[in-house]
Every structure is written in C-alpha cells, then in structure tokens.
Amino acid sequence: MSPLGHPVWADPNELRLVAPFSTELSDWRGFRWVDLYSGREVPVTTAHPAPPDHARVSAMRDVLERHFAHPEVKNADGAGRACGPATRGLLQRRKLQVVGVEYVGKESDRWEEIEQGLISDPVDAVQCFQDGSDERWRGVIVPAMHDFTAAKLAQVAGLSTRQLKKLRNGRASPSARVRQVLTAWIPERLEDPKV
Secondary structure (H helix, E strand, O other): OOOOOOOOOOOHHHOOEEOOOOOOHHHHOOOOOEEOOOOOEOOEEOOOOOOOOOEEOOOHHHHHHHHHOOOOOOEEOOOOOEOOOOOOOOOEEOOOOOOOOOEEOOOHHHHHHHHOOOOOOHHHHOOEEOOOHHHHHHHHHHHHHOOOOHHHHHHHHOOOHHHHHHHHOOOOOOOHHHHHHHHHHHHHHHHOOOO
C-alpha cells in the first residue's frame, strides 16, 4: 500500500488487505477486500487523496514514480553526502566507518511471515547476538580445537564425536554449556607442555 493510504480507523502497520486472486487488474476494484487483522471490509482506491474510509493502493504510476526517485543509498554525491531523490551528477562510493560489530542470525525461518505481510518490518525478524564471547570462540577456541582429537574433545564436552566434528567445522553452534566447558578446558591444555 502507499504511504498514508489507509482508512482513518486503521493502524497502517497492522493493515493487511486480502482478496481473491485475479490476473485481471480491472477486477481488483470490484473485489471485497478484507483486513486480515480486524476482519473489516475495506474499499480500495488509487485516487489521491483517498476518501477517509478507503485504503489507497499503489497504481502503476505510483510504482514508476518511486522507481525513478529511489535514492541510491550506497552512493554519495560529489560533496560526499548520502544520495537523495534529487541527487544529480557523478556518484561516488560513500565512506563508511565501522563503529561496532553485531552478529545477526538468518531471518529465513520467518521469511513466509514477511512475505505474507504478517511482519511489517523485516528488521523485526532478525535475531541479534551481542555476546562478545563469540569473537573469542571463533577466533581462539575453534582454531585450537584442531589441536586435539575429536574423541577427546567430545568426551570433555559431553557430545558425540559426530556432534563435535560439526561444531569444530562450523556447521553447528555450541550450547552455552558446551561453549563454557571448552572455553575453560582448551586454553589450560594449550599452556600445559605435557599435552
């Protein structure tokens, strides 16, 4: 839907219109559109401004206008400022400065909800991990795991050899308990010349 293209009674973030499927655009206006959240019937229009009880849906003209005015956010203008809809001329890459690292998981397990419009902002489906110990795990502990036999590490961690090999090769994530046990055990053994 277009920005501000919702009935006055609806929250724009929680308005999901559904109607029967048709490839004929001329059928769309005559359909009975229903809000997925409230169950209310909502008339649609492409007119601007829309009547207060209607939902304004995008017409092809709206899509084309957004396409031509879409800013190229990864580029900068001649003065180094982020591009906007009115930027003209030769573009350059934006200069970025890293201010921190945040680990995120894949949102693929919630992709269907995003596609169906049940999650209005895909950012809501991203899992963030702010545990600083992850850098030590991947940078120190995992490489050091190759200095020991899989059988010995599996015994220490209480895992099967197969599970341990997956963990060591990066095909599995450790539980908090396994991470804690191996993070304590491996550095001690590396410092001991008898091992």
